[in-house]
Amino acid sequence: MKNSHTPASGPRPPSLSSHLKVFIALLVLLLASVGTAYIPMGPFNLASNIGIAVAKALLVLVFFMRLKTDSPLLRIVASIGFAWVLVLIGLSLTDILTRGIGPVS
Amino acid sequence: MSYRAASVQEQFDDASQQREASMLGMWAFLATEVLFFGVLIAAYTLCRVRFPEAFAAGSRRTDVVLGTLETAVLLASSCTVALAVRDLQLGGRRAAMWLLVATAALGATFLCIHGFEYVTEYREGLIPILHYAQDGPEAIPMQLFFFLYYVTTLFHGLHVTIGVVLLLVMAWRTRRGDFRPRYHTPVELSALYWHLVDIVWIFVFPLMYLVGRA
Numbered sequence: 001m002k003n004s005h006t007p008a009s010g011p012r013p014p015s016l017s018s019h020l021k022v023f024i025a026l027l028v029l030l031l032a033s034v035g036t037a038y039i040p041m042g043p044f045n046l047a048s049n050i051g052i053a054v055a056k057a058l059l060v061l062v063f064f065m066r067l068k069t070d071s072p073l074l075r076i077v078a079s080i081g082f083a084w085v086l087v088l089i090g091l092s093l094t095d096i097l098t099r100g101i102g103p104v105s
Numbered sequence: 106m107s108y109r110a111a112s113v114q115e116q117f118d119d120a121s122q123q124r125e126a127s128m129l130g131m132w133a134f135l136a137t138e139v140l141f142f143g144v145l146i147a148a149y150t151l152c153r154v155r156f157p158e159a160f161a162a163g164s165r166r167t168d169v170v171l172g173t174l175e176t177a178v179l180l181a182s183s184c185t186v187a188l189a190v191r192d193l194q195l196g197g198r199r200a201a202m203w204l205l206v207a208t209a210a211l212g213a214t215f216l217c218i219h220g221f222e223y224v225t226e227y228r229e230g231l232i233p234i235l236h237y238a239q240d241g242p243e244a245i246p247m248q249l250f251f252f253l254y255y256v257t258t259l260f261h262g263l264h265v266t267i268g269v270v271l272l273l274v275m276a277w278r279t280r281r282g283d284f285r286p287r288y289h290t291p292v293e294l295s296a297l298y299w300h301l302v303d304i305v306w307i308f309v310f311p312l313m314y315l316v317g318r319a
Contacts, residue, residue, distance in 0.1 A: 081138075082139055
């Protein structure tokens with residue numbers, strides 16, 4: 001039982017180069033995000049903005065916040081906050097985007 | 106003093122369980138932070154669906170160069186704080202302390218750049234209630250964008266300020282020798298908080314600065 005826990009010193013320390021690689025990836029994604037914002041792509045501008053933001057957030061969560069190597073319980077708790085926000089925004093949008101559809105009484 | 110801080114409290118079996126409880130508590134708190142900023146982003150989403158043109162017009166008035174710079178500064182600070190935790194875990198102390206100070210300095214840089222943005226926006230009359238001097242068809246709904254912009258960025262700035270203070274306290278405690286490879290949970294928790302502040306900005310940046318640029 002004890003062995004399944006993350007040691008008191010925290011999960012296995014990542015290498016210096018892995019952190020620097022993640023940082024460079026984040027900067028590349030930032031430039032990609034700004035660059036694509038100036039290319040007219042209609043609704044895909046929004047999609048690329050959100051997509052790149054999600055990719056950046058995942059890099060920070062998985063590597064910098066060490067969700068990859070830390071206790072699985074933390075991965076679940078970390079996901080829950082984001083999942084509720086998705087429910088909040090998703091259900092609000094299903095309301096507002098479907099108003100006026102269907103038989104009008 | 107530092108020995109007492111490092112010892113296992115009586116309700117825990119061992120140091121590893123104690124660390125896990127602290128981490129779990131911090132993540133539960135971070136989930137509530139995600140929900141706090143999630144509500145602001147949900148409000149933004151609904152208002153943007155209702156007034157897409159005004160939100161594009163408002164976003165075009167923000168400073169994309171400074172915004173990009175701020176994002177890069179925060180991403181760099183996330184990297185330095187992650188390296189500080191790594192260094193402490195590997196038994197370092199001096200480097201960890203300076204990495205924490207550097208992180209706090211990058212946070213302060215972020216706040217300064219954002220301060221410049223606020224001053225420019227005040228001069229241009231973009232702040233609702235305080236000084237709003239816009240006209241044209243989008244002027245009234247554009248206030249909605251700027252309300253959300255200020256509420257979100259000011260709350261985010263408040264979090265950055267708290268983070269800077271927290272990181273400086275951690276740097277001081279590192280210097281005092283409170284932490285060791287087997288016990289540096291307070292630094293780990295502060296780093297998690299700082300990363301979350303970074304993640305919030307990762308979403309705020311494209312939503313506030315990059316709309317309607319194409």
